[in-house]
Amino acid sequence: MKRSTARIAIRLISVLVVGLGCLAPRALSQMAVAGGQQATPQSNGVDSLATQLHMLTDVQKQPPGVDKREFADYKAFYTENSEPAKKIQLGKAFLQKYPQSTLTEAVDAELVDAYVDRQDLPDAYSSADAALALKPDDVDVLTTVGWVIPHFYQADDPGADALLTKAETYEQHALQLMATMPKPAGVSDAQFAALKTQKTLQAHSALGLVYFRREDYDNSEKELRQAVESAHPDPADLFVLGVDLQNLKRPGEATNIFNRCAAMQSELQGRCKDSAAESQKISSQQK
Numbered sequence: 048m049k050r051s052t053a054r055i056a057i058r059l060i061s062v063l064v065v066g067l068g069c070l071a072p073r074a075l076s077q078m079a080v081a082g083g084q085q086a087t088p089q090s091n092g093v094d095s096l097a098t099q100l101h102m103l104t105d106v107q108k109q110p111p112g113v114d115k116r117e118f119a120d121y122k123a124f125y126t127e128n129s130e131p132a133k134k135i136q137l138g139k140a141f142l143q144k145y146p147q148s149t150l151t152e153a154v155d156a157e158l159v160d161a162y163v164d165r166q167d168l169p170d171a172y173s174s175a176d177a178a179l180a181l182k183p184d185d186v187d188v189l190t191t192v193g194w195v196i197p198h199f200y201q202a203d204d205p206g207a208d209a210l211l212t213k214a215e216t217y218e219q220h221a222l223q224l225m226a227t228m229p230k231p232a233g234v235s236d237a238q239f240a241a242l243k244t245q246k247t248l249q250a251h252s253a254l255g256l257v258y259f260r261r262e263d264y265d266n267s268e269k270e271l272r273q274a275v276e277s278a279h280p281d282p283a284d285l286f287v288l289g290v291d292l293q294n295l296k297r298p299g300e301a302t303n304i305f306n307r308c309a310a311m312q313s314e315l316q317g318r319c320k321d322s323a324a325e326s327q328k329i330s331s332q333q334k
Contacts, residue, residue: 189220193214215254
């Protein structure tokens with residue numbers, strides 16, 4: 048994830064519970080996007096490690112074949128982080144002015160984040176498609192878009208199932224790439240390890256929600272178990288993992304997960320407390 052993406056905090060606003068232990072994927076609500084620069088990880092979604100995460104695709108030096116004016120325009124776009132609308136304007140102007148630029152993929156990749164910041168998903172996905180057409184192994188784009196898709200998923204949207212398949216493919220490819228990815232120049236071993244850990248957590252988070260949307264609770268649980276290994280797990284991941292365990296008839300484990308979620312300050316804190324109490328009740332009745 049890049050610097051603009053690191054400002055995005057995507058949270059579940061509300062969840063409609065249809066009976067204890069039976070939360071359908073379609074019951075997850077729309078997402079809300081809010082800005083806010085954060086220096087330390089708060090979730091394993093898209094708001095962690097801030098500037099460091101951009102090092103994987105950062106163009107720090109003027110590439111061969113790029114003149115000074117073109118690179119200056121790129122830097123003006125790249126360093127614009129105050130307002131997504133301004134960044135989008137600069138990015139679109141760059142692509143129009145330099146249609147054959149070797150920096151096109153980097154601009155498209157940055158535009159993905161700016162569009163997600165504005166909840167403009169069609170343009171975010173379009174920019175992602177353009178970036179990946181030029182660089183299919185862009186881990187930043189793969190993990191970010193693969194994570195966004197299942198969080199904004201609406202079952203009645205045209206092509207909804209195809210989008211879930213795309214998210215699954217993106218995250219699985221990203222995980223394969225990270226297994227053999229060489230360390231970029233200018234990144235320390237510790238930074239690179241943190242980058243790969245963060246992106247791996249994000250990929251498992253996304254896959255967990257993809258499988259949850261499909262009501263594949265077993266695979267969703269397996270992925271989310273890996274996603275919540277972070278010291279700062281996403282409350283939404285914990286909540287959905289708890290629901291997975293409810294659907295898998297494992298209320299005792301669900302109680303523990305809901306309690307972890309309930310201990311964190313988030314929009315889901317109250318819901319997690321209630322779910323923990325209900326799961327504990329069922330668990331006690333089974334003994």
